[in-house]
């Protein structure tokens with residue numbers, strides 16, 4: 261059986277065998293796809309994140325977290341991650357096409 265890296269990461273997280281992997285940018289970015297679309301390529305009114313500059317993504321997340329940028333939901337989401345986790349997510353999403 262051939263598993264994609266994302267499927268493998270999800271399976272490992274679900275079965276709790278690789279807690280360290282749950283902290284990778286790739287694994288954490290999965291939660292963004294619910295709203296930002298598969299692969300964070302955008303969905304309806306919600307903008308795409310894939311391929312945006314890492315610095316832009318990191319800055320937006322930091323501003324949401326610090327309530328410097330108002331939002332409907334992103335402030336609460338950003339507060340759920342440490343600065344290190346947000347940096348990993350930004351790095352991963354910026355590297356996507």
Ligand code: HEC
Pocket residue numbers: 288289291292293294295296306307309316317320321330331332333334335337349
């Ligand atoms: C529940 C839906 C939802 C989820 C889940 C979600 N977002 Fe968002 N995101 C939004 C909405 C809506 C906006 C527009 C700002 C607002 O209203 O909060 C937004 C805006 C953003 C922006 C600003 C984009 C720009 O260029 O100005 C970034 C960056 C972002 N989200 C990153 C993320 C990341 C990273 C995750 C996953 C950790 C994530 N979002 C998960 C709904 C969501």
